[in-house]
Amino acid sequence: MAYDFNGTNQYLEVATAVANRPCTMAAWGYLDTTTGARDIVSVSSKTTTSVLRLNVNFGQYRIADQGNVNAVANGAIVSAGSWNHYAGVFASGSSRTPYTNGVAGAQNTTSVAAITPTVTSIGAWFEGTSNSIQFFDGQIAEIGIWNAALTAAEIASLAKGMTCDKVRPQSLVFYAPLVRDLQDARGGLAITNNNGATVANHPRVYA
């Protein structure tokens, strides 16, 4: 079962940044609406603007690497009311590529400074303060974070429904299926449910 977020204040939090560049983040998302900027998953900081994140901005899926500048790579336009698979490969400080349902978007090569994320969040992100922003409105499930840049084929496998633990498991550092239970199936990290995100139907996956 996925978790359903109200788009207002609900999000999940892990009190550590589970990865930094190079890394890959992926998740399934079901938007209830395309209005607003909605963060899916991110590693960020409550004191600096260091962030790597997957975001839907008014229906435009994009990934951002915000060091000293905000380097953004756009994926596909998505619609509300259906499950989509989102992934972002942050290969380096000058290479980031978004994937929407297994299809790569344009790679962004803007060079940015090193970052120092300190927290992992699902359904929001921290822009240098303790206040989370850009809450997701809809359902999120199957969040995986690898400390490596996955290949396009690996991303496509995820988009077909393979669960994160079946794809390059040796590099997987965080895996939250969100099938009812709030647990990191890989690293065992605690996941805090802030403001009562609720259980919802799970996307189609090969368990």
Add this chain to the structure above:
Amino acid sequence: MGNSCNETIIVASYAKSAKESAISASHSACLAQQAIGASGATGATGVGATGATGLTGATGPSGGPTGATGATGVGATGATGLAGINGTTGATGIRGSTGSTGATGQQGATGEQGSTGIGATGATGIGATGPIGPQGSTGMVGPRGATGLTGPSGAGGGVGSTGATGSQGATGIQGSTGSTGPSGIQTTYATLTPRENQPPATAFATLDTRNSIAVLDFDDTTIENAIFLDIIPQFAILTSGLKIRIIWTATTATSGDCVWQAALERMTTDIDVDSFDTAASATATTNATSGVPNYTEITLTTIDSVAAGNGFRLKITRNATSASDTMTGDAELIAVEVRSAA
């Protein structure tokens, strides 16, 4: 004087030789009375039998002067004495020699053969009377030797050979009719759990957990499906089709009926196209406790001609739009068993 002569006559009457000796002796004695009586001749010593004692010569007169030594009388030889009395019984003969060893004792009692008994020495023979007793007779056979010690137990006998097969017994009385047996050997061909679900692209049952048990949620208003893939075992018997047993529970419902369907697809055709055979269905009432599993069995005779060794896909569906499906809320599929129907 006269008496002595008379006695001589009497004695002589016993035997001629003795009589003649006695007459001679008496004559001599008379001569001796006239001179100096010579001593009677000593009777001859009986040989064997003691001869008769010769007559004692008459005592010469005393008081006279010692006469000249008379001439030596020559006494007639006395008659042969009476036969001597039998000699006394001879001394006991020398003890006979030891009898020969008695006969060998009888064989010891059964067991291992007892040691040979030793016959007791025979009794001493008693020599026969005689000057030298004859050798004693052989001693009697000694008493039977004591029974030998019981031998150690013999080694156990070997196993006897199997007896011959007995003859066939008589035909028994016909037994009573037995209870109805099971419908044949029920063999499990596959067990499938939610983790093996290969969901269709649309209308799929969703993965969920209940008490950390993976389940697949089937909606109560939308028809949803789960698809499992496996291989029919080589030993499978499919002449009667297959039985599909669904283990499930209700998310919240404690009453109502759930309609389950099962359909099979043989994997020998283009996998790009679904080709499930006709589905079979069963309607089952849920348990009064929502977490208690229900076991619902569907007999599937339309199995797309699947054979042993064929790959197959099994589609499980909750027909939520059926009028017979009255259960509220999700049905949670826990596991599926594919078993023989024969």
